[in-house]
Amino acid sequence: MNEMLDLKLVLLRGESQGPIEMDGLGRSSRLRMQLQKKSELSDRLAVNLLGLIADGRLAPGARIPPERQIAETLSVSRICVRSALDRLKENGYIESVQGAGTRVVRSSEKLDQLYAANLENVNDLGNFCAYLDEFLAEWVDLSEQAEEVATILQPLLAVARSSRRFDPETEYRVRCQLVRASRSPGLELLLRRMARGYRCYYNSVPPIDRISERLAEAAGAMVAAARAGDKTALILAMRDYNSILRSAVIAGAGGPARRAADTELVLRELNAHQPEKLSDIIAREIAGMLARAEGREEDVLIGERRLADVFGVSRVSIRHALQKLKEDGIVTSRERFWTRAAKGDEDAVREARDSFEASVREFKLLCNLRHFQEVWAARRAARHASEKDKADLRRILAEMRRPIDSLDRSIDLDLNLHLTIARSAGSALHFFVNEVLRGTVTNYFVYTLKNPDLRGPREVLLKQHEAIVSAILAGDEDGARDAMERHVRFFQNNYDAYMVSSSAA
DSSP states (O other): OOHHHHHHHHHHHSSSSOSSOGGGGGOTTSOOOOOOOOOOHHHHHHHHHHHHHHTTSSOTTOBOOOHHHHHHHHTOOHHHHHHHHHHHHHTTSEEEETTTEEEEOSOOHHHHHHHHHHHHHHHHHHHHHHHHHHHHHHHSOHHHHHHHHHHHHHHHHHHHHHTSSOOHHHHHHHHHHHHHHHTOHHHHHHHHHTHHHHHHHHHTOOOOTTTHHHHHHHHHHHHHHHHHTOHHHHHHHHHHHHHHHHHHHHHTOSSOOOOOOOHHHHHHHTOOOOOOOHHHHHHHHHHHHHHTTOSEETTEEOOHHHHHHHHTSOHHHHHHHHHHHHHTTSEEEETTEEEEOOOOHHHHHHHHHHHHHHHHHHHHHHHHHHHHHHHHHHHHHHHHOOHHHHHHHHHHHHHHHSOOOOHHHHHHHHHHHHHHHHHHHTOHHHHHHHHHTHHHHHHHHHHHHTOHHHHOOHHHHHHHHHHHHHHHHTTOHHHHHHHHHHHHHHHHHHHHHHHHHHHHO
């Protein structure tokens, strides 16, 4: 992974290490998660500072609050603060000035690279936020939730009418409420993990006094369309609202916004929040494994030692996760083993039906999101792919052309091809969404490619892959986009037909 892509990922994640190595995603036939452990508090503090520098709230030459003040405000040790500051000094972002404390450097190649990384993230986030708004509008049920959605959107109209500085927190809170209205746990997880990215984008919006009237008109149209239950009008109004914001961001692009924040704001922004508990992450993953009938030998869950190896964590963390699942009634203990909790026949049938109906909707919803990402990445890959990326694409495609005895190997190759396209695109946002939706990404490939009704003939898929790779190698952006669009549409059509025939049966 190149340095620029890594820097962009750091700004999106809020910490240096990612929750999964992307190379590991290409082993769909091998159960090995290797989840991220908790990052050091000093690391998150350093990255929070880096984010403030990247978006200009700590402008070149701006003074960093004293160590003691940061430590007291955040209830951390001065050693932790010093470690964070030392790391940024070593990387050339800040410096100690005799008699003036610690300040952001006034200029450097590293600072220019940081601004460029942040600007690329903001551009990608602008596209993605606009798409996700329309996506959410498509998936909420306005026939039953018209008034609820109108009430959710109302604060956007209030902020626009006030003509004051743009309010990123209101924007993010509205999206969270829309996701809850869509009743998609996968989207809710994605939005929680993208909180930093959303704020990064919305913080780049300049004062709205010049666009407040247009913004209020678009927000008012959104509220009215929702209240009337008119989904088409709602999507068009959302498109207009996001276009106005996007134009304002682009007009102010080209460098850091020179809007130095006061010390109180800096200290508040530096509050490094604890990530989700590791045991909660593992518990969620194990529950997903059980739902997919993975990780079991007959009715018994694989042992703690094996689970610790799968997730790359200690047996203590596994034990805490299993205890949580036991309290939730998902597993039960039996002598030295853990197994799925027994349920009455009627409860089991009802749960299976409800789970199937919810999972079909959720799977289709997240697949649509993935398809948007794939088409977007293919076009970018045609512009940004390095010689190494192109060589890897040629190598994977050459192996796809050979006879393949193992279906699992075919899945690995297909998944690796798409992940190589993602890497070629150079978009940290695309990588990040892949990380967050890791389970959906892998399950999508396994489920579709193991089902002949969904994957279609091998020759058809090979021709589609050849068209995508050829366009990327030729630098044909529109061709790569169109080829990927045909590829994902092929699966969408097969999936829709398959679900209709399954329901009829």
